[in-house]
Amino acid sequence: MEPAVRRTPLDTDEKVRAISSFSTLVARHLAESGRFRVSADTPEMVELFQNVARNVGDVLGRPVVSYANGRYIVITYGEE
Numbered sequence: 001m002e003p004a005v006r007r008t009p010l011d012t013d014e015k016v017r018a019i020s021s022f023s024t025l026v027a028r029h030l031a032e033s034g035r036f037r038v039s040a041d042t043p044e045m046v047e048l049f050q051n052v053a054r055n056v057g058d059v060l061g062r063p064v065v066s067y068a069n070g071r072y073i074v075i076t077y078g079e080e
Helices: 012-033 043-060
Strands: 035-039 064-068 072-077
Touching: 012 035, 012 043, 012 072, 043 064, 043 072
Parallel strands: none
Antiparallel strands: 035 072, 064 072
């Protein structure tokens, strides 16, 4: 039996950098395919990518929504 993975929560500075970095990536994926999907199996990761979705929507000037199911989060364009 393998030991459980222990994750260290991101500090405030790391969260800010992650949101900034992931926002660029997510915006590029939305422009190319209209959606972005990533593993988000913890509440912290879901919150992080929800913040990314809000940031991308602000940057692109159009609605962006996110859907999480406990394993993945999908970010896509919302209805205008």
